[in-house]
Structure formats: C-alpha cells, structure tokens
Amino acid sequence: MDLTSANAYIESFAAVLGKTAPEWEGRGKLKCGVDLGTANICIAVLDENDKPVSGEIFGAQVVRDGLVYDYSGSVAIVRKLKARIEERLGRRLETAAAAIPPGTVGRDAECVANVVRAADFDVTAVVDEPTAAARALGAKEGAVVDIGGGTTGISILRNGKVAAVHDEPTGGTHMTLVVAGHYGMSFDEAERYKVDPANAREVFPLVKPVAEKMATIVRRFLENWSVETIYAAGGACAFDGFEKIIERECGIPTVKPAHSLLVTPLGIAMFG
C-alpha cells in the first residue's frame, strides 16, 4: 500500500463532503456507500472510476455498538442525506453498499441492509467495516483496525483477501464517557469537548487507558497471525499518537491515514 496516494484519495473525499466535485461531468454511473455508525451516518458517492463525487456526514445516535437500534430514525437520516446529495447532483442515487461490524449475522446484518433499502437504494453488497477500510486504503496485506464510536473491528488481509475478522464493543463512546465523568459534563458536552482539536493535548492522557484497552484487543487478536503492518482507521483513532499506542502494544509498525473517520465510508462506496 502507498500511504501517500491513499491519503490523497481520502483527502479528495473529504474535499467533496457537503459539495459536488467540480470536475464531475454529471454523467456515468454512481456508486454509493452508506455507513451506519454508532456516532456518525455517512454517505459517500463515487463515479464509475471510484473518484469521489459527493458525500454527507451526520452525527446521530441511532445505532449502538454498530447495530441499528432506532430503525425509523436511521431510515429518516439516510433518506435526508440521500435527498440532499440528489438535489445537489440533480441525479437520483440508485445503488449502494452497506457495512456491518465483523461477525454481525442474521437479523442484525439484515437490519442494516433494510435501512439502506428503505431509503430507496438497491443494496449491492453488505461488507464488513474493516474490509471496507482496507479497500479504501488499497491494503492487500496486514491488519486493518477500525475504531469507531462503538466498536473496535479488526480485519486480517492475505493477498487482498480477508483471512479473519474480529470485533469488540469498545470505541470512542467509551472515551467520551471517561471525559464526561472527569469533567462532570453531559455526554453531548463531553463529546464536543473531546473532538475539539484545541483540547486534544488535555483529553488524550485522560482517555489513554481506553486507547490502551483497544490496543490490547488488537494485540490479543493478532497473536495468532503474522502481520507486518497495522492500518488504523475510524474516528476514535483521530487522536495524535493513537497509532503509537497500538504500535507499542502489538510490536507491529502501525500507520494512520489522513481523516481516519472517512476511510470506512469511502471504502464501503467502492463496493456500491
């Protein structure tokens, strides 16, 4: 994987969030990815060559630990974000891929697809989240760790194929709870305080034990695998130096791409 080109690709998606790519000619098929996350719902739209065309992201608590818990609320948000993009592009969005935390099966997995269908998308694929992240990064070997609001997901890649996946319910939400407890803030206040870059130096030492717990989850799962590189994605990894904690705990070089929060939604759309 070439981190520089992966970063440029992710940056090109960040640049079209809430906008339309200026070079988009308005023609050709569009591929969408819908990421129903614990903290954020995101739609990414790509052209047939996987170039980002547009996108929307919205903070919402309609999913818990990666599983849909407010079905009608989720549908309403996906519909709203889809309508915004359609209006902007002057085009209907037709197909989309969705994603689930690794190991999600049966009705829980079906529910994610149903939300996307209920928002009038044809669902082309339901992939697991770290696998989507790996696709956006162009990673073919190693381990991709996706730490979002609710869960820590890990996917091991061999020759571009997923060899194993794992998921545990520890995510950025747990960091927010620590911040809320420390400062006596409400959850929402603590969330805003935590993600404000101005507070990162003060907040990171507080939530470091949670980051170490996440790193331990990764190390335990990787014990039985030979992995040369770990890729860190997901919003909770956004803290400066988080990747160093994983690297130290696992003894494996760990790289974090730009906008870790956007890697998974972008990768999901590549399956759309």
Ligand SMILES: Nc1ncnc2c1ncn2[C@@H]1O[C@H](COP(=O)(O)OP(=O)(O)OP(=O)(O)O)[C@@H](O)[C@H]1O
């Ligand atoms: N700059 C930041 N610093 C620290 N944490 C951040 C930052 N930006 C976002 N986060 C955290 O990242 C989490 C959201 O990440 P992401 O959007 O990847 O999760 P999600 O996909 O909604 O959740 P999941 O995949 O677990 O269901 C939230 O807990 C949020 O507080």
Ligand SMILES: [Mg+2]
């Ligand atoms: Mg996620």
